[in-house]
Amino acid sequence: MQNDQASRTALLIAASLITLHHDQKHSGLVSKTSAEFCGRVLDSYSAKTRLLSKIARQSWFRAIARMIERITIPGILLHYALRKKCIAKLARAALANGGTQVVVIGAGFDPLSSELRREFPTALFWEIDHPATQRHKVRACSEIGIERLHFVATDLSGAALDGEPLIKSSFDPTQRTFWI
CATH class of the missing domain: 3.40.50.150 (Vaccinia Virus protein VP39)
Structure with missing residues (x-):
């Protein structure tokens, strides 16, 4: 990690939580407070993450995210939310x-x-x-x-x-x- 850049993992998880919060099936796993907090972070970090914050709320993006998840690490988004809820x-x-x-x-x-x-x-x-x-x-x-x-x-x-x-x-x- 570079000294001036936030963790990419932290940015990815923030976007994932926003995505899950706006998904009908999993919205109860991520609180509104948590999703809004992650949105504020992404909105203030950079122009790219500000865009990511906006599209993470869209249904068409959730479909793409689910497809990428199935190809890479099936269930990882749900894992993020359930792990945070358990902790x-x-x-x-x-x-x-x-x-x-x-x-x-x-x-x-x-x-x-x-x-x-x-x-x-x-x-x-x-x-x-x-x-x-x-x-x-x-x-x-x-x-x-x-x-x-x-x-x-x-x-x-x-x-x-x-x-x-x-x-x-x-x-x-x-x-x-x-x-x-």
Whole structure:
């Protein structure tokens, strides 16, 4: 990944979630909030992703996406949505049962931390991801950069995950933490 470009995987998954949200059969798997969040990110990233955000909502594009999916990795779009739904359910359960912190490694453009922050007002959240991906996420959705949501910029492609940046950003290793 280049230093100034967001993760292509994060961009692809954002477009996939928009596509699924607008599909009658799978719309219940992706919340409106999540689809809108992904749309804001794609709309602000570049002219190409702005176009992708618009066409991902169209039925003719969903037909093409399903065909490409069948040829390449059958079921991957559904996998993205179901995996995110399962992780969200587990995170909510962890917080409801006494967890006080959530750390998301490789968060990409997923809005889960922002959604959970609203539901669990005393919990703290950290997202660890590539600096460029985080920069674009924060720029697109400035309301997420608040005191209980911390962004830890780390290139995960080559370096070992170091706990020092987390601790410097108020992470408390003695607290019950849900790791994603």
